[in-house]
Amino acid sequence: MRNVSTPPGEAAGPPPETSEPERSGTPATSAPAPKIRWMTTPAGTASTALVLAITLAMSVVLAIGLGSAVIPPGETVRYLWAALTGGTIQADELMRYQVIWQIRTPRVLLAAVVGAGLGVVGVAIQAMVRNALADPYILGVSSGASVGAVLVGVLGGLSFLGIYAVSAGAFAGALAATLLVYAISYSRMGITPLRLVLTGVALSFGFQAIMSVIVYLAPSNEATSTVLFWTMGSFGAATWGSLPVVATAVLAGVLLLRSLARSLDVMALGDETAASLGVSSDRLRRWLFVLTAVMTGAMVAVSGAIGFVGLVVPHIVRILVGADHRRVLTIAPLAGAVLMVWVDLVSRVVVAPRELPLGVITALVGVPVFIILMRRRGYLFGGR
Template identity: 70%
Template sequence: MLACGLLAVLLLCSIVVAIGLGAAVVSPADTARYVWAAVSGGSVTAAEVTTYQIIWEIRTPRVLLAALVGAGLSAVGVAVQAMVRNALADPFVLGVSSGASVGAVAVTVTGGLAALGVHAVSAGAFLGALAASFLVYAASSRRGALSPLRLVLTGVALSLGFQAVMSLLIYAAPDSEATSMVLYWTMGSFGAADWGALPVVSAVVVLGLFVLHRYGRALDVLALGDETAASLGIGPDRHRKALLVLASLMTGVMVAVSGSIAFVGLVMPHLVRMVVGASHARVLAVAPLAGAVFMVWVDLVSRTLVAPRELPLGVITALVGVPVFLAVMRRKGYLFGGR
């Protein structure tokens, strides 16, 4: 597909440019040379060691993590919107993001899971996401069946409840430094990215993208309604349960390393549908690449616009996402799932 090829080239160029830009600007040619030296086991001169370390140890894992999270959020957004048949749904509508935030805030404020060291916050976020997923499933299922309306309403209600719990934890924080860190984390940041976070996120996101792509036909049918799905041999409840588990796992892992980032999973699927149409096989092929490109540039703006300070990612995605989403909704002839 031409769109996939163009976006793949754009993503590669965006990654190289984003790795080179920052407080210390490095040309794309030198950036590529440093990355190649690290991958191939090459050498750099003594005068280049500091720049090489900045490029390879600090910026490269951060930019790659941004690309992975952007791809994952966009793909999960596509799946959730089809699964609950709601054009306003995104990866956070099920309350998983808020649950992950509660877990991370609890660890930060109380000092829990200290034995895990630097991975304590991520572990707390992941456990919170798993707990939220279980609660959403338990509260919305009725006689083993899951309806889109119950899923949405349960997710929204639990999300508000988790936000209230998080506010209480922040209010009870023992010092203002912990409060500031928690508030910043809940709005999204890749500031803590390192090579240790990439393997798990990469495995979950890549595997999740593969599985979601295999669900392309099922998502096409689910978007038409449960009766139509049943008449075509697609069990809506069975597929919805599997998609809920997968969406929860992917969202929990991504929130654990980046915090809550809004609007990516909401806006990107709509923009991609306007270009490639309603087929979920095509949308799930293009949306992750588009989301990855978008998130790489959002992260670049967040760390360079007001350097040396960083803007929360959620602020930038909201500033971009709100007007774009309103423009899409006002577009004549646009409907959820296509034109």
């Protein structure tokens, strides 16, 4: 049989007018073009960010006004405006004004900042170790911070720092845990994701054992409550003095991670592919390790360890806007902030005047959400 080829530069002849589907009575259809979700476009991401920003502003105002003493949103906004502009209020409103400005506002703002930080750090940690189950506390930072806080709270160290002594102890413990994880996981081949995860998990159990020993040797209600605070999380100790430090750390971290978005996309392809594209995964992983450790230490120092936020938020955001880290790192802080503001509100009002630990609520919400995501979007968790 003689082969017939089309000469270069000439178009191939038209296909037969009658195709096989048409002969069988079924209309011929062309292959459908791949659908691009609107939220994965720049305009869609910007619109999603705008909606979340408006939602966050409304959530902050509502959360500030709600509590054991409910204050209407209109009065809440008036008190906030008076505080920001130096306006005047009536003498009989002084008590409610102090509740709004001195107690609830720093707490709600701290919840938003920590939620934003946990969402962003979760994205960075999952990219760094290439593990869908990673969260900001998988490297042992939170356990080290808890040990530092408990040591200061029980033994009375760093007393010269006053009310900031426990937070300073927590931050010091977080940094010490970071250095220990880095020293143990480092090898001549650099820092590998598997060594980081295994070292962090192992040291977390070790730090928890140390906390148990401290509580056992100093069996007091204060020691037990301190351990509960640093293992389950709370914003009850929020003050205007503690807010600027953690806000600066989170904001700087968000901006730095946003600038590394392209490198994170490349690193997700694997170390060898990243090296061929000019990205050193080992060097980038070291920078991410230091940056996420500082951010996590700053957040744990003021709120304790709050689980599931840094684990679930990145997956939800990826479902909404795709896996591109520029989009994910734009939406994740807003989504994390909105979630944490409402979690803190629920913890304050469900059993008022008592408070539930934040970790209880995030677990009750995060576990079913995570299972639903895993069942419906299995490919996001490492394949079907």
